[in-house]
Amino acid sequence: MWCRAQLLVLLTTFTISYPQEFEPDDNTIKVGRSIDIFTRYGYLSLSIKVVPRNDSTWIFREPTIDIFNGIDPFAVYPKRNNRKQVFDGDFHMEFCDNLKQLLQAYFRHFDFERLDKPWMAFTGSWAPETIARNLGINSSFIHKDHCYVLVRLSRFRTNAELSRVPNNVNLVDIVAKEIESIKVGDVASVIMFIRKYGSHYIHSYMTGNSMYQVR
Template sequence: MEFCDNRRQLFQAYFRDFTVERMDKPWEAFTGGWFPDNAAKKLGINTSFIQGDYSYVLVRVVRFRETGKLNADIPIDQQLEPEVKARMDQLEIGNLTSAVRFIESVGTHYVNSYTTGNSLYQVFVYSRKNFKMIKERIRSKGLNALSKLDLYNYFAPWFAEHLGQIRSASANATVERWARRKLQYEYYVVKYVTLLKLHGNSTLLRSLDTLLGNDAILQLDLKSLNVVFRENPKKESWFHEVLDNNMKLWELNMPQNHASR
């Protein structure tokens, strides 16, 4: 459960476990194409709640299946593909064009580690006032200190401005249908679907565990390709300079950096 003061923090929370070396805001590498309509669809909420003055709580249930990680740093004598070696030789210190060509043909990063599996998540949208109230209450007393009734009240449609649809990380329609059917909560005449119904329910959790397969990347760590230039410190420094400048310009041109926050 993550408390997000604004849209930017919500995006950051969604990609919390994705890192990109030498990038100050790595989540922006993955939300670069998230215009309001795209973001709303991915997060399961209405577009108006992306653009307005709201706060959010991201609730997520995760099932990790596989993890892969390089056993050690890439050795200096690592054998490279001929095309990569040729591009390295063509890179000239001070020649921006050669550096850009290397980046376009070879890339900027490599996968250092990853974790796959699947997850269910739901975004709850709040007014600033109600968000502050729930945030202070849960952080002061802890989630486990709240009664089941308190939890349902704080995450109910009469307290939240909007309850997002439950989504799966892999957009698995079968899992999402299961959630709509099994996680429906009824309070008098009000019916709504909430991920909080899983809280403390071992039967539902076991059932969900069988449905969350190995369908999505849940964690990713990308490292800079500067390691391939370690035998030539001057080229390595030049590659770093070009990479850093390009990444900073790219971050500044992200759609969310020009839209209202």
């Protein structure tokens, strides 16, 4: 039952930028599937495209796993086919007093339950030169105290979310069996479970295109 998995499979929300012609499928990202955040904590930008990359066409390559039975009826896919609407998106400008606030602003739409600093899941491994390259600024503005302005124009493409997760939702048999084998206080058994079946499940995601500038 879900109550036994609550401490291991937590809530996560994504906003991911896809090319306009890209359509997500079961092999990329899907609400209700689980994902391991902790094993690659600090390195998620290697498997989830959150900054421009000219050397590849992939968008999302982090493994996901089905952990719930009968969750698909609760997935909602709002349609965005209003032809009268010229622009369906968001314009955002944020003033940042330091580099930490800049990274926080850049990853504003990413949320991982129980993680106070979700941007660190992507940037924890970034060296100062990597931050400068990914944000399009000179590295000299990374090493000293500076203020920044982040300007971003986002165009929404598709989105999906779970309307709710029933209290009596059933886990996939093999996942439920693995949970039964976890011993309270046994760190090794918890880590093994997370590596096999993930630490969070995907509650919602949004696709689209973004243009941004840091000044």
